Amino acid sequence: NAGVTQTPKFQVLKTGQSMTLQCAQDMNHEYMSWYRQDPGMGLRLIHYSVGAGITDQGEVPNGYNVSRSTTEDFPLRLLSAAPSQTSVYFCASRPRGLRPTNEKLFFGSGTQLSVL
Amino acid sequence: ELKVEQNPLFLSMQEGKNYTIYCNYSTTSDRLYWYRQDPGKSLESLFVLLSNGAVKQEGRLMASLDTKARLSTLHITAAVHDLSATYFCAVDPLRGSQGNLIFGKGTKLSVKP
Secondary structure: OOOOOEEEOOOOOOOOOOOOEEEEEEEOOOEEEEEEEEEEOOOEEEEEOOOOOEEEEEOOOOOOOOOOOOOOOOOOOOOOOOOHEEEEEEEEEEEEOOHHOOOEEEEOOOOOEOOO | OOOOEOOEEEEEOOOEEEEEEEEEEOOOOOOOOEEEEOOOEEEEEEEEEOOOOOOOEOOOEEEEEEOOOOEEEEEEOOOHHHHHHEEEEEEEEOOOOOOOOOOOOOOEEEEEO
């Protein structure tokens, strides 16, 4: 059981380039989300999805696009990279439902992105 | 807007000492989470607190939730070096299955011999 898999682990971009951060989970979780982590800022929600075909914006969505064509995959696209997007990006998932065992968010290992 | 505030943000402790990390949040919620992050690593779930008065313990860590005071605490007993990490609390502001969590800025704990 691989859990939540993110690729790549490291990426360097030039300003204006585009790229896609990949996230896949094999736990059949309906909910998936993307966070960015910056020093002293904690984790901030970028976009999230509660199921295939359904996405919504989080706290800091500007400059990012997402889509959810399958339950397993939730890619994050940077349309035109900017230095302000230099950050560590985490993908997370969890099942829907209210049982205590379903409440935990499972995190991927992160992608460290530098935009020059 | 829901705000989640942790304090302290930095904590340097000696081994064997006790200390408490505080997590205050600004709106009604009965779900609070604690995570641990080691440098360069992902987040590991420590505790899920789902009701007022909930208390959970694992090893030298104990977490509690007071929903009336909108406060959670993470108590460290007889700290050891292995507990050095950054600890985050997070609140689910929406009851139900949206699943979004709002995180505090984290408390960086350093346990020194």
